[in-house]
Amino acid sequence: MVPIKSSEITSEHIYVARRGFIKAMGFTAAGAFLAACAPKSSPDPIDGPTPVAQGGMDELGDPLNSFDAITNYNNYYEFSLDKTAVARASRDFQISPWTVEVGGMVRNPGVYDIDDLRTKFAQQERIYRLRCVEGWSMVIPWMGFPLKELLAQVEPTSDAKYVRFETVYRPEEMPGQGSGFYSWPYVEGLRIDEAMNDLTLLATGLYGRELLPQSGAPIRLVVPWKYGFKSIKSIVRIDLVDEMPVSLWMDAAPNEYGFYANVNPDVPHPRWSQSSERRIGETGRRDTLPFNGYAEEVAYLYEGMDLRVNY
Ligand SMILES: Nc1nc2c(c(=O)[nH]1)N[C@H]1C(S)=C(S)[C@@H](COP(=O)(O)O)O[C@H]1N2
Ligand SMILES: [Mo]
Helix, strand or coil: CCCCCCHHHHHHHHHHHHHHHHHHHCHHHHHHHHHHCCCCCCCCECCCCCCCCHHHECCCCCECCCHHHHCCCCCECCCECCCCCHHHHCCCCCCCCCEEEEEECECCCEEEEHHHHHHHCCCEEEEEEEECCCCEEEEEEEEEEEHHHHHHHHCECCCCCEEEEEECCCCCCCHHHHCCCCCCCCEEEEEHHHHHCCCCEEEEEECCEECCHHHCCCCEEECCCECHHHCCCCEEEEEEECCCCCCHHHHHCCCCCCCCCECCCCCCECCECCCEEEECCCCCCEECCHHHHCHHHHHHHHCCCCHHHCC
């Protein structure tokens, strides 16, 4: 992951201009407008009443980023290292059929079809801040269900201490996986109590529509109090394990990316400060909040841990 480049500045003008337009239309109208303009190749909206983000802001009063911004500025190294190129590069990625295999130290291992996951577990809207370790952030209205509901179904055994997640490996469709620099497929992990926290979401949609490929379709993790790289995309395997999983980023640069990776303004990344961030669509910078503003919900998980080494 590299620091912000000047290419970002160009796209920011577009975001700012569109945001003004959307504000003028009013939030609900904007949602309808976005849905109406969706390209034909994209998935249909989730059936039933469209769950529009009420009020269009998070619990801190921060406005949502636009659908356009969220789906045209992405980190997804399997497709491109250029955030503004991921949408196009992932357009033809095959997201159906899709299954997620859940196994390891569980009493009830299983293979779940994506459609079953969508119907078995009630889909909720969750408006979360996403803070990338590179120093930018967005507010995103996800659709999905808490990971703990799936874990309850498979019943982890008492030996299970961590959850390991794996992205699909399809180098023929994902050109980035041809790069020998990283150990594909992308892997991430959580301690089991982090995985059981109510904030930890398996997302299948955003803005009331099924995820597009660039956002990690058809199913990705969202862990809002951790740096964005923990929120692994296009998951095909979830395993309960007894040892701390080694993530792709820990393997690539262990001195820069740790396992916990909780958002922490007081612990600089070895190459840059983490004390502030740029909210996409805004000029200037905001202070970064401990645990990305979710301390009340998650700080208890780390009582007694030395958070200074927790980069
Ligand atoms: N499989 C996979 N998952 C991934 C990544 C990736 O390159 N590959 N990038 C991560 C990073 S660094 C961030 S910041 C978020 C970005 O999610 P977004 O593009 O939906 O905003 O996805 C994370 N999940
Ligand atoms: Mo990131």
